[in-house]
Amino acid sequence: MKAPFRYLYIVLFVALFSGCSKQDRSEDDKEQLNERTYLWMKPSRVKYPQLSKAYKNDKKAAVERFCDKYFRNENNSVSLLVAKNGQIIYERYQGWADKMEGTKINADTPLHIASVSKVFTATAVLLLVDKGKLELDQKVSEILPEFPYNDISVRNLLSHRSGLRNYAYFIEDKGVWDLHQTITNQDILNLFTEKEIKCDCPADTRFCYCNTNYAMLALIIEKITGMKYPEAMKTMIFDPLEMHDTYVFDYNKDRKTAVPSYKGNMMEIGLDHLDAVYGDKNIYSTPRDILKFDLARTAPTFLNKKLREEMYKGYSYEHKGEKNYGLGMRMYEWEGGQKFYFHNGWWHGSTSSYISLVKDNVTIIALSNKFTRNTYAVRKLAPLFGDYPFKFDDEE
Template sequence: MTLNQLTLVFCLFYFSLQSQNLKAIDSLMKLHEDNGFSGNVLYANKDSIVFKGSYGYANFEKEIKLNDNSKFDLASLSKQFTAVSILMLIEQNKLQYTTDIKTIWPNLPYNGITIEHLLRHQSGLPDYMDFLEKKSYWDQSKIATNQDIINLLTTSNFPLLFKSGTENRYSNTGYVVLASIVEKLSETTFEEFLQKNIFTPLDMNNSKIVRRIYKPDNDPNLTVGYFKKGNKNKPNYLFNDELKIYDGIVGDGMIHTTTTDLYKWIKALKNNTLISKSNTEKMFSGDAISSSTGFGLMIQDSKSLGKYVLHTGNWQGYINFMLYVLKSEEFVVILSNNSYEEYSLINNQLIKNGRQSTN
């Protein structure tokens, strides 16, 4: 544990003794801000937001402070939205968990990959980033789209990493394929599907897909991602120009939203607003291949929290964390745009002090 971490742990203990209220959480978050954190946080207990706060800058160069409406790139936190989109199609009888993806794209050179394999990261599909970054497969001056990934999988005969349904290995490719299935079966873009079926019904008015190079967006509430931790007055703008080739791809990332909109999202899952209780339970559960992998979420269990679902996201300076405890109905979101990696410490502090504030 670093000196800064020890200092924060001590401060947590100190503030817990001195004050069991929301000021303790705010004080702790300001310590994280001084340590390099820039982002928004939220802690909710059952049907109430106990605490939310903004610390740092949406744009350091322009000195634009973060606020409740600041939109962050969710990176892999986006996968749960892709999963629910698929479950909605299943409930519309357009798909089944056992549907083989060759029935959708007959020319794909893979046999036996089902929808559930894709949802649970059990497809064995190769990582699309591994072949997009090679000039022999992709023109590095072009931005790839989902259709380009499907075309490459169809024509290039990349071998599976393992036989589908026999192992569990995290797969961005699987969720790109799932988003492509949503587009094909709904006959609309993935962006339009999310807006019509999820964001608008849930009043997630600060949520949308953003592809900043492929489809420039001048939304003033968009944050900028940064790389360097430490001196908040001199961060390094992260954008890696080599990564622009991925900017047209959706399903595994690209959703931008706020902490409050994510609270609306988790409430909808809890209340079975979008999908049935049985499908929600399946989404929040593992299987025989992997007890820790749900649909777009990971599943854990601990003595202190019981069963909970979580996920992280990391892309272009954004590091995000989301956790939902099933029994106590506690929800934590940490969205950071300055590569701040101490989210596990922040999570523990939000839960501990948030619980004290509700007692």
């Protein structure tokens, strides 16, 4: 091989694989490349029927009446989208993105989606399971050796049945953590052993919604992929789906540029010691990007059939009721057999609601960076599109 070509080969090799972990570099070159491609989420290729103009106009008018009631004041921040068959029926963007800077919310403004981030984290985990890199019933301690609770599985984390204590609460116990210091996912894991943190209950005995579960899932994603969580999410989900306005918040890099959140009186809410933890929160996105994500998640190419069924079933039946939780999604299960899949979020002044009416091919998304519970009222739009026992509320 002549010198110039040998040099070019070396440059290309370094460019392709310099970002891999030591574990990646020890594998065959072909396998390395596969590790970086096969995990990618695939965009939806489903061809849904085109909506008629009359249908779209009718639904648009109804949604607009609803929004004129719940988000009538233009200072009420909202980023909202309703779509069927992947076709946008209605959008509304209003309010301050950054009041001090004088910028308004538009279709490209990434807002903090709070606990809707859990759906993304769960999706990445399920992709790893689908490709055989992880098992739902695998014990977390087999993946994260520092994890001291041997009975907790990946499935338990996903379904909020681990029994783990919420890190936001246990770090406030005397002597556990200096609340003047920002805590990270790895810090939480370390504290389990260092401070002998006890679980609230034995694993898989009851449902207990807990952010710690998804902070640990983010570490599992990092361990399996060899990438930091923000990079893994970008590589596996955001880039393949062309979600160009979506990112994982980096406390050190993004805290001065991310869209702030506000109280109801428009007083800005600053960051605190919990804002460097991701997996349970800390994704910023837009309704249009989340629509791309929802279309990909509901496409038949997303996961194998058995795993899709595992994702959409409820796991907690200790108490009789309509509410339940699957693998990364909340749900209502009614006696008539109808199911309603969604996830809400609330972090500082940001609220979010992501609704996926799978059977009806409908997506409803509402985000706000000014605190309001009206974001959650968008579930009342569901009866416009199917048999859901919510009262459609569009009148005074």
